[in-house]
Amino acid sequence: MVADFLGRFQATGVTCVEESLAAWLEKERKRLPQRVALWMPPHEALQNLLDKRAQIKAALKAGLAVLPTALIEPPGHSTPRLSYPLCLRPALPGIEPSFKVKIVASEDELHQWLMTLRRFSTPLIAQPFRNLPNLVVHGSRTRDGFVMGLQGFLVQRKFQGVTLALMPMGVPPDLKRRCRRFLEELNVTGPFHFEFLWEAHARTAWFLEINNRLGGTTAKVLALGYDEPGYALQSFGVAIPGLDGPSPLSQKKASSRQALLKYLAFALLGRLTPLDYPIEPRSRSLAAGVKGLFRYRDDVWAWDDVVGSVNLYWGNVKPKLMKLLGH
Numbered sequence: 001m002v003a004d005f006l007g008r009f010q011a012t013g014v015t016c017v018e019e020s021l022a023a024w025l026e027k028e029r030k031r032l033p034q035r036v037a038l039w040m041p042p043h044e045a046l047q048n049l050l051d052k053r054a055q056i057k058a059a060l061k062a063g064l065a066v067l068p069t070a071l072i073e074p075p076g077h078s079t080p081r082l083s084y085p086l087c088l089r090p091a092l093p094g095i096e097p098s099f100k101v102k103i104v105a106s107e108d109e110l111h112q113w114l115m116t117l118r119r120f121s122t123p124l125i126a127q128p129f130r131n132l133p134n135l136v137v138h139g140s141r142t143r144d145g146f147v148m149g150l151q152g153f154l155v156q157r158k159f160q161g162v163t164l165a166l167m168p169m170g171v172p173p174d175l176k177r178r179c180r181r182f183l184e185e186l187n188v189t190g191p192f193h194f195e196f197l198w199e200a201h202a203r204t205a206w207f208l209e210i211n212n213r214l215g216g217t218t219a220k221v222l223a224l225g226y227d228e229p230g231y232a233l234q235s236f237g238v239a240i241p242g243l244d245g246p247s248p249l250s251q252k253k254a255s256s257r258q259a260l261l262k263y264l265a266f267a268l269l270g271r272l273t274p275l276d277y278p279i280e281p282r283s284r285s286l287a288a289g290v291k292g293l294f295r296y297r298d299d300v301w302a303w304d305d306v307v308g309s310v311n312l313y314w315g316n317v318k319p320k321l322m323k324l325l326g327h
Helices: 002-009 019-027 043-050 052-062 107-115 173-185 218-223 228-235 257-268 282-295 303-324
Strands: 070-072 086-090 102-104 124-128 134-141 147-159 162-169 190-199 204-211
Touching (some): 019 043, 043 052, 052 204, 147 218, 147 257, 162 218, 162 257, 173 190
Antiparallel strands (some): 086 102, 086 124, 147 162
16 A cells, blocks of 8 residues: 555655654565655664663763663563652553653552553653753754754643744754764664753753654744755755755744644643643643744644645544534
8 A cells, every 4th residue: 555655646755754664664665666765764773763771871872961760661560769750651662552751640650550551561761750841952864974954942832741832942062962972873864853851050951862753843843944854855865955054943933723722721621731841820821822822833834835734724623523523
C-alpha cells in the first residue's frame, strides 16, 4: 500500500514523523520504489535513539546537564530513591496503555499506577518533576556531520505535557557545543529537536530527550519563519534555494488555535494538571488562552493557502463532531 501510494504520488523521497516508522521503512526498503529516497537516519542511529537510556548516556558523555535519574524495571517492584513528585517516561516502546509522560506524587501512587498497566515490558525512566518551561532546540545534520539551522525556542506554555505556545530564543554558545557533541556521539542525521527543561536563573538546560525527525513543534516554528522542512531536505542533499543561512524569525509566539480552545475548556472546567505549565491560578490560564487566540501565530492557518487551511481544520474537527453527535 505504501509503495503504491508513493508511486501514484510520484514521490522522489520520503521522511517520517516517528522513529519506529522510520525503522520499519528502513527494514522494508526493498519493497519500495528504488527511485524514492529515504530521507532518514542510518538504521543503527535510529535504534540507538529509540532507547531513552542510550540518549541519557550520550547526553552525559557530551556534558549536557541531566536530572537525577532512576530506572524502574519490570515488574516494577523497585522504588526509585528520588524525591517525589516524579516524572515518568518510557525508556522504549512497550508499555500499555501507552503514554508520553506521567507524574506521580508519592510512592503509593506510583505502585497503584503500575498495577494499572496492561503491559510493562520495558523500563521506565524516573526523574524529579520540575515546574519549568521547555527549551526546544531545532536543527538538522548532514551525513558528513555538518550541523545547520541550530535554533532555540522557549516553550512558554504547555498543555497535557506538550508544547502549546513557543517563541524564538537564542541558544547559549556552550549549550550549542554540547549539542553538537551529542549529535556526533549518536550520529544523528537529518532533522532533530532537543527537548530541555530551561532553568533561567541558573542558565541551565536539563536534557530530556532528542527526536530525530520532524515533530510536534515543526508547524509552530515554521509559522515563525524557521524552515525546518527546508533544512531537513538540505541535510539529505536536496538543494533549497535561498536557505544559505539563518532565516529572520518572527519574535511573536506561535500556537495552535485548536489546542488553545481545548486548553481553555480544560482551564474553565478546572481540569488542568501539573503537566500544563505554568502552574497558576485559573483566571491567569484563561486570560492567557484568550490572548493567545487573538495574538499568537497559528501553526495551521496560512493566508496563501486558505482552502488547504480550512480543509485541514475541518479534517481535524469532523471526527470529533461526529463522535459528539453520536455518528
